[in-house]
Amino acid sequence: MTPTLHVHDPAERENLATFAGHAVRLDPAAVIRLRRRGHDYVSAWAATSFEVLAVRTVVGELALDDITVAGDLLLSSLSGPAAGAPIDLGYSMDSAWRSSLPPMSGFAHVEDVPARSLIELAERGASIAAEHAGGHGPPASLLDQAVLTVTGGADRVEVPMRVVFALTAMDFIPHGGDRTDSRRIPLDEIVRVRATAAWLRLDARYGSVARRRAGAGPSLRVLG
Template identity: 45%
Template sequence: MPELEFTERSERDDLGAFVARAVRLEGSAVVRLRGRENGRIDSWVATPFDVLATRTVLGRVEPNDVTVSGNELLAALAVSRDERIDPGPVLDLQWRSALPPQAHWQVVASLPAKVVTDLADRGLELAKENMGPHGTPPASLLDQTVLTVTGDRLDVKIPLRCLFAMSGMGFLGTGTADEQVRVAATDAWLRIDARFGAVVRRRHALLPLLV
């Protein structure tokens, strides 16, 4: 049986807010929880925008890498008052996405959060004008590059879908003047860290295997 343990109520509340956002975006969302040696838990969800979202909180999880239902986890966090929580049944087979590496990230640049928030707001307005037959914006719009960040010998293109994921997960905060968003990358991955969490996506599409 999996188990979560928190020593600080605020950390449990932070995880609850993250999971609530994920379930609001995707009712059947699953959450992958991975423990670190430094007493932290990385929580991961796959958003409907084909972008991963993550938040790190202080705590412990057993087993060290487990996937559970977002709804079950959210209910457990809301109901249980104990330090130790049963997050629900193990659903490891329902996790479909590869996770990025923990190391070898290069910080490309830091941007004012208001710039990113304004771009996301303009993108949402554009999406409303170009909704597809199923009430979702077309992939061609989501894949449009809305910002290119250059630094440390890297040019990183940020597609609109990343900003949609950040907005949907509530990561952008209030966009105050001193709030920053950090862009980092590896050869294969892009990561955008904001006040309340981060989004991660492959920088290049995987090539299909030849058969």
């Protein structure tokens, strides 16, 4: 019997489907890692093509503590059954998940930044990438460039372009119908920058992205 996920609220079901849809759009072979968070929540993780992790948490009940499933199957299962019906997760694909996850706690709030500023950075980055990209996407030098620096207390956090690209590609910032137009982002919409000694995380209204900080060691490993 394959494991199941219960998401009773149609709005939460749609939230998860939207997350899975963005992950599959970025990578048709994407896998989604589902982790139980307390009794009533499930966090869905995806490894984006920018080498940045994306996560969205929904109200739901997961039969297992932790399972990785095919993104396209999850998306299909979310679109099929009626609201409240169990969501068939298919067979476990745990061996396909190769990224370590950040800790669930311990992140310190560093600073809030205007969401519009991040969209503007992504717009400029996309323009530069279009000029210099070859057949393999944006150059690594652009993706690794620190485009935002924030400070909080004694901590100074640099945000590379790849993290900004991942945040906008996953559509985590509310917009007025065109996520590529910064003018449609409300002026008071913010993105919260949080960090640990090893991880950087950007929290937007519809989800978060996370990446190991420079010098904190590799973010990829084979999980047993």
